[in-house]
Amino acid sequence: xxxxxxxxxxxxxxxxxxxxxxxxxxxxxxxxxxxxxxxxxxxxxxxxxxxxxxxxxxxxxxxxxxxxxxxxxxxxxxxxxxxxxxxxxxxxxxxxxxxxxxxxxxxxxxxxxxxxxxxxxxxxxxxxxxxxxxxxxxxxxxxxxxxxxxxxxxxxxxxxxxxxxxxxxxxxxxxxxxxxxxxxxxxxxxxxxxxxxxxxxxxxxxxxxxxxxxxxxxxxxxxxxxxxxxxxxxxxxxxxxxxxxxxxxxxxxxxxxxxxxxxxxxxxxxxxxxxxxxxxxxxxxxxxxxxxxxxxxxxxxxxxxxxxxxxxxxxxxxxxxxxxxxxxxxxxxxxxxxxxxxxxxxxxxxxxxxxxxxxxxxxxxxxxxxxxxxxxxxxxxxxxxxxxxxxxxxxxxxxxxxxxxxxxxxxxxxxxxxxxxxxxxxxxxxxxxxxxxxxxxxxxxxxxxxxxxxxxxxxxxxxxxxxxxxxxxxxxxxxxxxxxxxxxxxxxxxxxxxxxxxxxxxxxxxxxxxxxxxxxxxxxxxxxxxxxxxxxxxxxxxxxxxxxxxxxxxxxxxxxxxxxxxxxxxxxxxxxxxxxxxxxxxxxxxxxxxxxxxxxxxxxxxxxxxxxxxxxxxxxxxxxxxxxxxxxxxxxxxxxxxxxxxxxxxxxxxxxxxxxxxxxxxxxxxxxxxxxxxxxxxxxxxxxxxxxxxxxxxxxxxxxxxxxxxxxx
Numbered sequence: 003x004x005x006x007x008x009x010x011x012x013x014x015x016x017x018x019x020x021x022x023x024x025x026x027x028x029x030x031x032x033x034x035x036x037x038x039x040x041x042x043x044x045x046x047x048x049x050x051x052x053x054x055x056x057x058x059x060x061x062x063x064x065x066x067x068x069x070x071x072x073x074x075x076x077x078x079x080x081x082x083x084x085x086x087x088x089x090x091x092x093x094x095x096x097x098x099x100x101x102x103x104x105x106x107x108x109x110x111x112x113x114x115x116x117x118x119x120x121x122x123x124x125x126x127x128x129x130x131x132x133x134x135x136x137x138x139x140x141x142x143x144x145x146x147x148x149x150x151x152x153x154x155x156x157x158x159x160x161x162x163x164x165x166x167x168x169x170x171x172x173x174x175x176x177x178x179x180x181x182x183x184x185x186x187x188x189x190x191x192x193x194x195x196x197x198x199x200x201x202x203x204x205x206x207x208x209x210x211x212x213x214x215x216x217x218x219x220x221x222x223x224x225x226x227x228x229x230x231x232x233x234x235x236x237x238x239x240x241x242x243x244x245x246x247x248x249x250x251x252x253x254x255x256x257x258x259x260x261x262x263x264x265x266x267x268x269x270x271x272x273x274x275x276x277x278x279x280x281x282x283x284x285x286x287x288x289x290x291x292x293x294x295x296x297x298x299x300x301x302x303x304x305x306x307x308x309x310x311x312x313x314x315x316x317x318x319x320x321x322x323x324x325x326x327x328x329x330x331x332x333x334x335x336x337x338x339x340x341x342x343x344x345x346x347x348x349x350x351x352x353x354x355x356x357x358x359x360x361x362x363x364x365x366x367x368x369x370x371x372x373x374x375x376x377x378x379x380x381x382x383x384x385x386x387x388x389x390x391x392x393x394x395x396x397x398x399x400x401x402x403x404x405x406x407x408x409x410x411x412x413x414x415x416x417x418x419x420x421x422x423x424x425x426x427x428x429x430x431x432x433x434x435x436x437x438x439x440x441x442x443x444x445x446x447x448x449x450x451x452x453x454x455x456x457x458x459x460x461x462x463x464x465x466x467x468x469x470x471x472x473x474x475x476x477x478x479x480x481x482x483x484x485x486x487x488x489x490x491x492x493x494x495x496x497x498x499x500x501x502x503x504x505x506x507x508x509x510x511x512x513x514x515x516x517x518x519x520x521x522x523x524x525x526x527x528x529x530x531x532x533x534x535x536x537x538x539x540x541x542x543x544x545x546x547x548x549x550x551x552x553x554x555x556x557x558x559x560x561x562x563x564x565x566x567x568x569x570x571x572x573x574x575x576x577x578x579x580x581x582x583x584x585x586x587x588x589x590x591x592x593x594x595x596x597x598x599x600x601x602x603x604x605x606x607x608x609x610x611x612x613x614x615x616x617x618x619x620x621x622x623x624x625x626x627x628x629x630x631x632x633x634x635x636x637x638x639x640x641x642x643x644x645x646x647x648x649x650x651x652x653x654x655x656x657x658x659x660x661x662x663x664x665x666x667x668x669x670x671x672x673x674x675x676x677x678x679x680x681x682x683x684x685x686x687x688x689x690x691x692x693x694x695x696x697x698x699x700x701x702x703x704x705x706x707x708x709x710x711x712x713x714x715x
Contacts, residue, residue, distance in 0.1 A: 075115025094135025107393025121673025326458025326479025330449025349397025401501030437500030442466030470507030567689025574673025591705030624682025
């Protein structure tokens with residue numbers, strides 16, 4: 003179903019960009035069920051986000067045909083919320099899953115949302131959506147009771163039909179209740195959401211509803227949008243970050259038939275009805291640039307970041323480090339490094355812009371449609387309500403599409419050319435313009451008592467961020483400090499950095515769990531036993547024990563030569579433990595990951611099949627950042643501009659993957675899109691150490707670095 007087929011509704015004061023009065027609203031909503039609520043914030047649960055409206059009209063529409071439209075500012079980029087959010091609404095509303103149509107990321111139709119990131123769709127939007135479904139279901143019961151003249155307590159609902167449980171012939175459908183009516187209904191109190199024991203759809207493994215569209219090629223992405231008279235844009239790019247345009251000659255381009263050149267300052271683009279012709283035209287532009295000479299490259303960046311570190315921010319502090327050090331029988335002090343990583347999504351940043359008068363319609367591969375709307379409105383000089391952003395399916399995002407300069411660029415092209423325009427970055431542009439996962443340094447100094455207890459922990463993370471930095475082990479004397487977590491100035495990172503699937507946590511978990519393993523080895527203890535001895539949190543202990551059991555872990559000191567590794571972590575409220583087995587070819591330094599067992603406690607699981615797929619995806623993607631992915635650069639020039647040098651995981655890499663989810667349905671749901679990835683660097687580092695007896699302190703752990711570690715060790 004096309005997004006344009008949906009009724010455009012405005013939802014009062016909670017969405018400031020929309021303006022509508024009651025009379026016009028009622029005219030618009032003829033033939034649909036309209037819900038009003040007293041705005042009880044308790045209906046949203048304790049995890050309410052300030053951005054979510056309290057008017058349930060913003061979340062759903064029940065049409066006169068009985069179909070249900072689910073409105074969400076969240077987008078689908080492969081994480082599966084196209085299915086799981088529909089499951090939530092269908093279960094609470096008591097309709098079939100097949101009757102729910104998802105309307106996602108359309109700024110004219112959906113409630114305002116900060117964006118799809120941080121594994122927050124289920125945790126934060128889910129409770130509000132379920133509350134909307136529960137409210138609607140209660141209203142339907144009231145309406146049915148009035149129409150059938152039967153007390154509510156005698157009514158039951160099955161798949162959108164309300165009937166008398168004593169006389170099933172007495173029934174009415176949602177469609178019959180809403181057809182042709184304008185209904186205002188206020189509930190005196192918030193409706194009660196279902197208990198897990200009442201679920202019929204949630205908690206059941208469900209095949210992704212977008213699967214068939216995607217495997218058959220019917221799914222629409224931004225690059226599939228075709229408009230009458232549309233031109234394709236190609237933009238002149240500098241050769242390096244920080245390069246300044248000195249002069250430019252476009253005379254050869256102006257001789258080409260039907261090629262349009264647009265320019266505004268240093269912004270220069272060529273447009274044509276065929277993208278390959280636009281590409282040829284771009285190559286004919288002669289431009290001279292003054293290149294920066296920063297001296298920075300991928301080898302000295304760590305020294306630069308340390309030298310320019312800001313004042314530290316205390317993340318956690320407990321006890322006294324000096325007192326803890328006095329108790330230490332052994333001290334471990336190490337430095338861990340992590341290079342820049344690209345998002346490298348299959349689909350590059352893409353956008354289409356159509357401007358008509360003082361209104362603009364955008365299609366964008368964006369994780370943040372509402373902030374994209376604001377950026378485009380600012381560029382065009384429009385009010386935000388005059389810009390509509392529609393978000394089709396995304397071919398991956400991983401945090402990289404939370405930033406959308408391509409949307410502003412294509413809007414600029416459309417304004418200057420006065421034509422609809424599509425812009426799709428090339429792979430080279432995708433790498434050059436990416437907001438990389440930041441290079442980072444972690445310094446840890448820690449101590450162990452003669453009994454194997456961690457007695458002090460002094461942790462310093464530079465340039466990555468604090469997510470995942472705080473220790474969850476039982477340590478009486480500890481300090482965690484973060485430096486330069488968001489410094490994008492010339493004294494910090496030499497180009498833009500940003501969120502990359504569980505931002506900062508991959509780096510922090512790599513450092514923490516490598517240090518924990520080093521401490522276990524120094525104390526002569528098995529890595530699993532050492533962790534259990536220093537863990538009091540039962541949730542962590544449970545996932546760790548389960549992972550070791552499912553893996554078939556046999557206690558041993560390290561290095562044992564088996565190539566076994568273990569690591570624990572937490573992200574998005576989900577606790578995770580992973581065990582891995584590797585084989586390392588000493589001559590070449592190549593690592594073969596043979597098997598991975600991952601266990602998560604993520605509270606209530608909406609779609610177990612989708613959650614397992616997320617875990618498998620995290621494990622696969624995590625192998626890339628741990629073993630191969632690295633951005634090489636010098637003086638602002640990026641040398642990795644395609645997959646011939648920037649190597650991402652291949653099918654041939656894949657180990658045997660086993661996932662297990664702890665049954666904890668009575669707990670609040672937690673995030674599932676990122677937790678399993680945060681431990682992959684650490685678990686492979688620990689497995690490599692167990693296989694070789696030498697530790698690699700920098701990610702990615704490339705064959706060259708492994709061979710260097712063997713030679714040094």
